Structures are given as structure tokens and as C-alpha cells.
Amino acid sequence: MKTSTTQGAVSSRTAVKYQRISKSFGHTPVLRDIVLDIPGGSTTCVIGPSGSGKSTLLRCTNLLERPDSGRILIGTDAITDPGADVDRIRTRVGMVFQKFHLFPYHSVLDNVTLALRQVLGKSRDEAVEVART
Secondary structure, three states, X not given: OEEEEEEOOOOOOEEEEEEEEEEEEOOEXXXXXXXXXXXXXXXXXXXXXXXXXXXXXXXHHOOOOOOOEEEEEXXXXXXXXXXXXXXXXXXXXXXXOOOOOOOOOXXXXXXXXXXXXXXXXXXXXXXXXXHHO
């Protein structure tokens, strides 16, 4: 697995920090001591062959999978710490899954704004404004 970061107007703050993340499934290690800082305002690509841990790393980012060891910080919040407000921290993490499915009874715009309205409590107009920018 390799990462590449494209920096445009990059913040001096780290958006996501992985500190010695390890994850195994049974006796199969998938992530071993991953250390990675992703700067704010950047586009970062995680690339590698099938089975190299890309999806597992991303799933660990918002605790869809819990790492066996290490810490993950979203900004200054450690999502992996005991007692972390995981739901609050997750409001700052967006993911598009490999096999994403839109709700067929919603328009594309409604699908895109659904989380903004349901999770963050934004009005439809506010959510549409965010989606269009």
C-alpha cells in the first residue's frame, strides 16, 4: 500500500493522523504499524493491490473496523480513545464506498444532502448550498 498527497491550498494542520495502526483478521495481519499524517486541504490517494489494506485503513478511520492497536486522530480528536464521542467525530469524516448505492427513491441531490440534513440538522437550503459548492 502506498499513499500520495497532492497539495494545493494545504492547511498547516493535520487533518488525519495515524499513529502505529495495526489490524489483523484472525491470524492474518492486514495493517502493521501504519504511521501517516494527512494535511488539511490536501487530496490523498491510497493505492495498492487488492488485499493490501487500503479499505481496512479507511474503515478504521471512522471505526467501521476497530484497529487492534494504535491511535487515529481526526484533527485533534482521537477517535480511537476510550470515551471518545465517536458520533460527533464521525460528522467530520466522509466516505464513499467502493460499492456505493444511492437511494433509488431520492434524486442525486437528495442523496448527497441526506447526511447533512439528517445527521447535522441542516435545513434543505443549507444542505443544497453545501452540496453545490
